[in-house]
Amino acid sequence: MPESACSADYNEIGAAKALDGFRLSLAKYVYHGRKAWHANALLFEEVTKNHSFDLIVGDEIYEVRDAIAAGVVKVRAPTVMIHDFFGSLAMSRNPLELLFVHLRNRRAVGVYERGPASALTHFFVGELEDIPDESFGFLLPNKRKLAEKLMTFLGYIVRFNPAEYEDVAAMKARMGLGSEPLVVCATGGTSAGFELLELCAKAYEIMKASIPNLRMISVHGELFGRSLPALPCGVEVRKYVPKIYELYAASDLAIVVGGGTTTLELTALRRPFVYFPLEGQFDQCVYISERLARQQAGIRMLYSRTTPSLLADVGLANIFRPPVWPPIRCDGARTAALLLDRMLRAVPDACRPESARQAERQ
Numbered sequence: 564m565p566e567s568a569c570s571a572d573y574n575e576i577g578a579a580k581a582l583d584g585f586r587l588s589l590a591k592y593v594y595h596g597r598k599a600w601h602a603n604a605l606l607f608e609e610v611t612k613n614h615s616f617d618l619i620v621g622d623e624i625y626e627v628r629d630a631i632a633a634g635v636v637k638v639r640a641p642t643v644m645i646h647d648f649f650g651s652l653a654m655s656r657n658p659l660e661l662l663f664v665h666l667r668n669r670r671a672v673g674v675y676e677r678g679p680a681s682a683l684t685h686f687f688v689g690e691l692e693d694i695p696d697e698s699f700g701f702l703l704p705n706k707r708k709l710a711e712k713l714m715t716f717l718g719y720i721v722r723f724n725p726a727e728y729e730d731v732a733a734m735k736a737r738m739g740l741g742s743e744p745l746v747v748c749a750t751g752g753t754s755a756g757f758e759l760l761e762l763c764a765k766a767y768e769i770m771k772a773s774i775p776n777l778r779m780i781s782v783h784g785e786l787f788g789r790s791l792p793a794l795p796c797g798v799e800v801r802k803y804v805p806k807i808y809e810l811y812a813a814s815d816l817a818i819v820v821g822g823g824t825t826t827l828e829l830t831a832l833r834r835p836f837v838y839f840p841l842e843g844q845f846d847q848c849v850y851i852s853e854r855l856a857r858q859q860a861g862i863r864m865l866y867s868r869t870t871p872s873l874l875a876d877v878g879l880a881n882i883f884r885p886p887v888w889p890p891i892r893c894d895g896a897r898t899a900a901l902l903l904d905r906m907l908r909a910v911p912d913a914c915r916p917e918s919a920r921q922a923e924r925q
Contacts, residue, residue, distance in 0.1 A: 566610050571599030574785070585758045585866040587843040589653075590660050604630035608637065616640040617910050618903065623647070631682055632674040638682040641906055646714065647688045647823050650699050650706050652845035668699040675713055676704075684906070687714040688895060693854050715902060720895035721808070725831045728812035735813045744774055744882065747814040749782040749807065749825065756820035757783070758866065759839055761792040763818050765871035768795055770878055782807060808832065816882040818874070821847045821855075821863070830860040831893050833886035837862045837877055839869070859888040 573596060581592035604626045611619065619642040621627060628644060630636035650671070653664040675685075687694075687710065696707045728734060735742060748763035750756035760781050767779045780799045783791065794800060804810050808828045811817050819825045821840035829836040838861045840847035855861045862881060864874070 566606060569602075569606055571603050573599065585756065585839070585842055587841055589843060589845070590657070590663065593663065600626035600629075603627075604636055608635070611639050612637075618907050619643065620903065621645065628674055628683065629670070632670070641684065641910065642682065643684045643686055643903070643906070645686045645688060648846045648850040649687070649694050649710050649714075652849055654843045654845050654848060665700045668703060672699055672703055672709070675709060685714045686899060686902070687716050688718075688720055689716065689854070690718065691716055692857060693850065695850075695853065717895035717898045717902075719827055719831070719891055719893050720899070721828055721831045721893045722806075723808055723828075723831075725833070725890065725893060728809070728832055731813060731815065731834075734809065738809060738813050740813055741778070743776045743778045744815045745813060746770070746777065746779045746816045746818065746878065746882070747782065747810055748779060748818045749820070750784050751820045751822040751825050756839070756841060757792075759818070759820060760794065762866070762869065762871060762874060764792075764794045764798050766818075766874035766878060767798060769872055769875035770882075771797075773879055774882075780810065782810070811836075816878055818878070821851055823847075823851050826851060826855055826861060830855070830858060830888065831891055833888070833890065835862075835881045835884045835886070836860075837864055837874070837881065839864055839866045842867060858891065860886075 581588045581595065607621075607624070607627050608630070617640060619638075619640050621642065622645045624644050627636055627642075631638060651664045651667050653661045691707065691711060694707045694710045696705065698705055699709075732742065735745065746763075746767065748760060748767075750759060760783055763779065763781065767777065771777050778799070779797070780801060781794065782801050782804055784803065791800065811829055811834055812832050814834055817829055817834060817836040819829070819836060819838050821838040823846070826836070826838050829838075838855070840852055840863070842848065842865065852863055855863065862877060864877065
């Protein structure tokens, strides 16, 4: 739809206003994101008002959830909200951040427990154990207990069948990479984690003393106007890899920012990987890190405490290392499809556009 061009890019807001090196300021992100959230909520209202839908699926549509609760947005079709974490967390002892997080959690609980939550169906990508068994905050309910009542748990979702990517040598041959040991360094698609590229490159130079034919591919994603750091000769740089999981599957070691999709794909592929949660970003530092610790997947490191020599030592100790974690179930997309199909079939026929009814009859 042409309206999509009017949607604000939250990644750009974070990169321009809230990132300071490898650290995200939650307070700055929220402060600078308020207008964009409001604009996107109004855009949602405009699109759903001007077009007819049988079902709406939104990924982490917190701005829409809040606008529904405030009466700014009206739900005109069954709407599914997809979550991969539940509840905000303060990442500092700053009194303003603590107060903001508490108020935000209290408002969210109110939305979920009273009235407006009934307008949304909630899916969670993951398992019940991925939600901490703790309170939202002072005088607020337990996160896991509320999620168990509110959410439908899908399990994990990846874009591929892990069984097709088990042979590292075959994947290297398929991608024309050669047989050399391969390290992939990736920021996850945005400029968040940009500094990791330089750290990986310096560690690569040290690792080559032990593995002379070592190869490194660095994938940086969108830089939002920033220039690439000076990387040493031998580090191959790529901006965008359409199916980056295939590159991970061909790797002997991956070093990545600790985002949910990237770390889940590497867990499903069962490749050795080191991950750096973006400091100050609570979902990566807490929710994702706790999931990976429970699954015994990946090596967690802190950017602010990691030198090139330390990363090189960890890399050499883990490259080629067989996975210690068991395979994970990745059939969440099928579960979601079956649930969405059931919801579509439950839409009263009289409420559906004639074009949709004709297509189904055909």
